[in-house]
Amino acid sequence: MSQPQPRFIILGAGMSGILAAIKLRTAGHTAVSVYEKADRIGGTWRDNSYPGLSCDVPAHAYTYEFAPNPEWSGYYAPGPEVQAYFEKVVADHDLMPIINFNAEIIRCTWRDTPGNWQIETRDGRIAEAEFIIAATGVLHHPKTPDIAGLDDFAGVKFHSARWDHSVPLEGKKIGVIGNGSTGVQLVTALAKRGIEVVHFQRSPQWIMPVVQFAYTEAEKAVFRQSREAIDAIRYDPVYFGNIQRFTKGVVDTESPMMKEIEGYCLMNLEQNVRDPVLREKLRPTYRAACKRLIYSPDYYEAAQRPNLLTITCGIDTVLPGGIRDKDGGVHDLDLIALCTGFHSDRFVRPISVEGRRGATLEAAWKERCNGYYAISIPDFPNFFMLNGPTSPVGNFSLIDIAERQWSYIEQLVARVIDGNARGIAATTAALADYESRRITAAKATIFGSGCTSWYLDAHGVPITWPWDYDTFAEAMATPEFEAFEVI
Numbered sequence: 001m002s003q004p005q006p007r008f009i010i011l012g013a014g015m016s017g018i019l020a021a022i023k024l025r026t027a028g029h030t031a032v033s034v035y036e037k038a039d040r041i042g043g044t045w046r047d048n049s050y051p052g053l054s055c056d057v058p059a060h061a062y063t064y065e066f067a068p069n070p071e072w073s074g075y076y077a078p079g080p081e082v083q084a085y086f087e088k089v090v091a092d093h094d095l096m097p098i099i100n101f102n103a104e105i106i107r108c109t110w111r112d113t114p115g116n117w118q119i120e121t122r123d124g125r126i127a128e129a130e131f132i133i134a135a136t137g138v139l140h141h142p143k144t145p146d147i148a149g150l151d152d153f154a155g156v157k158f159h160s161a162r163w164d165h166s167v168p169l170e171g172k173k174i175g176v177i178g179n180g181s182t183g184v185q186l187v188t189a190l191a192k193r194g195i196e197v198v199h200f201q202r203s204p205q206w207i208m209p210v211v212q213f214a215y216t217e218a219e220k221a222v223f224r225q226s227r228e229a230i231d232a233i234r235y236d237p238v239y240f241g242n243i244q245r246f247t248k249g250v251v252d253t254e255s256p257m258m259k260e261i262e263g264y265c266l267m268n269l270e271q272n273v274r275d276p277v278l279r280e281k282l283r284p285t286y287r288a289a290c291k292r293l294i295y296s297p298d299y300y301e302a303a304q305r306p307n308l309l310t311i312t313c314g315i316d317t318v319l320p321g322g323i324r325d326k327d328g329g330v331h332d333l334d335l336i337a338l339c340t341g342f343h344s345d346r347f348v349r350p351i352s353v354e355g356r357r358g359a360t361l362e363a364a365w366k367e368r369c370n371g372y373y374a375i376s377i378p379d380f381p382n383f384f385m386l387n388g389p390t391s392p393v394g395n396f397s398l399i400d401i402a403e404r405q406w407s408y409i410e411q412l413v414a415r416v417i418d419g420n421a422r423g424i425a426a427t428t429a430a431l432a433d434y435e436s437r438r439i440t441a442a443k444a445t446i447f448g449s450g451c452t453s454w455y456l457d458a459h460g461v462p463i464t465w466p467w468d469y470d471t472f473a474e475a476m477a478t479p480e481f482e483a484f485e486v487i
């Protein structure tokens with residue numbers, strides 16, 4: 001190493017970036033800086049604040065392992081509470097002084113000189129580091145749909161991740177386009193408030209029934225006293241077993257686990273949507289869990305309210321005063337909320353990353369985004385990703401995923417520092433072998449069984465970890481160092 005104290009630059013102060021910063025400092029590293037383009041921490045939980053936002057992973061499981069939170073209000077936590085949790089963790093670990101806000105990194109450049117990486121911010125700041133941790137998130141760049149007439153809408157319109165809280169909702173007629181997790185949470189919340197909603201669904205969704213409940217003060221008092229009581233929920237054999245079964249089901253589409261998931265979703269639809277016409281409208285034509293499953297305790301109940309109209313025939317045109325559907329129905333609207341998802345293939349971009357031997361991230365990812373075990377890219381030494389391309393995605397905690405990835409990354413970091421080396425990166429051969437195995441397996445997962453979703457890359461191949469949870473946990477426990485080039 002050229003420096004006595006290795007320097008680390010973390011891209012992004014969302015869930016993964018906060019994790020990396022705390023882990024590095026806990027390990028004794030003192031030269032750690034976080035660069036965050038916004039003016040607050042929180043990533044996706046900062047950007048999303050639409051009504052009804054909640055985390056569909058049990059709150060005690062959507063928590064850093066090192067920072068349990070006895071104060072969660074219920075089994076599932078509302079979005080603002082999750083954001084507040086991250087803010088408290090940042091404060092508790094005194095991270096604010098090392099976070100550079102309003103600091104959008106536009107370029108990371110590897111140099112074959114001491115210092116390794118140079119970064120540049122949009123406002124011209126330059127810094128150097130031996131290591132870069134890319135914690136830039138997955139669902140970050142809102143996708144605006146290409147729908148005829150959308151620009152001509154005379155009312156208010158915004159994307160769900162850019163919610164304008166200055167716009168009053170009561171008494172308004174709101175059109176919601178899209179029914180991923182966001183659209184479903186939003187229409188459920190609006191409908192329960194008695195607001196008139198027209199929900200435009202291009203594809204219906206399978207809905208996994210779940211039970212939400214609040215924790216009593218007595219329960220919270222127990223959580224404050226007992227880590228075991230918290231862990232009993234975090235590692236509840238039913239919940240954790242469900243994840244293991246879910247991930248086994250996802251990779252074996254004919255497995256009993258997958259049939260069980262399908263059975264729950266089908267039973268939910270059949271038993272809880274009384275009107276046969278609405279029931280058929282809400283019945284998907286693809287397999288359950290092909291798209292990310294919607295976990296909802298109350299969507300079907302909301303969908304049957306008279307103030308929530310579900311339109312499944314498609315959108316013909318957006319008019320200045322509303323939306324005309326493909327059956328010719330015209331829906332007058334005051335506001336359109338675009339719950340149309342994100343450009344999930346951006347990952348680190350638009351940051352320009354230039355590695356060794358003239359490598360650029362843009363060129364490396366021309367065909368598809370990837371990384372060896374989702375973490376390292378050949379010719380980008382000491383550039384490690386959290387929740388990067390080919391990471392596990394699904395109905396489980398991405399905090400847990402990032403924590404396991406961190407345990408892998410810290411072993412790579414130690415190899416460089418302890419070996420007095422300059423850097424480490426996966427070899428081209430190792431990535432090619434991983435990708436060949438991964439793509440074959442990914443095509444056979446339920447995600448590749450014939451639906452559209454943000455899990456798919458431009459070739460229609462799931463850009464996900466295609467093996468089960470235990471395989472991931474095992475892979476992250478110890479790096480296969482022969483897959484890496486040390487320089």
Ligand code: NAP
Nearest residue numbers: 054055056145178179180181182183202203292339340341
């Ligand atoms: P999404 O799952 O990508 O859903 C986008 C929706 O917009 C889909 O229903 C899609 O229809 C529709 N759509 C896109 N373009 C359209 C067009 N031109 N015309 C009509 N409809 C269009 O996005 P999301 O709901 O924001 O969720 C993204 C992810 O965020 C989730 O899968 C989840 O991982 C995460 N999330 C998590 C939580 C949580 O509780 N943990 C909450 C919210 C979001 P098609 O299906 O037909 O393409």
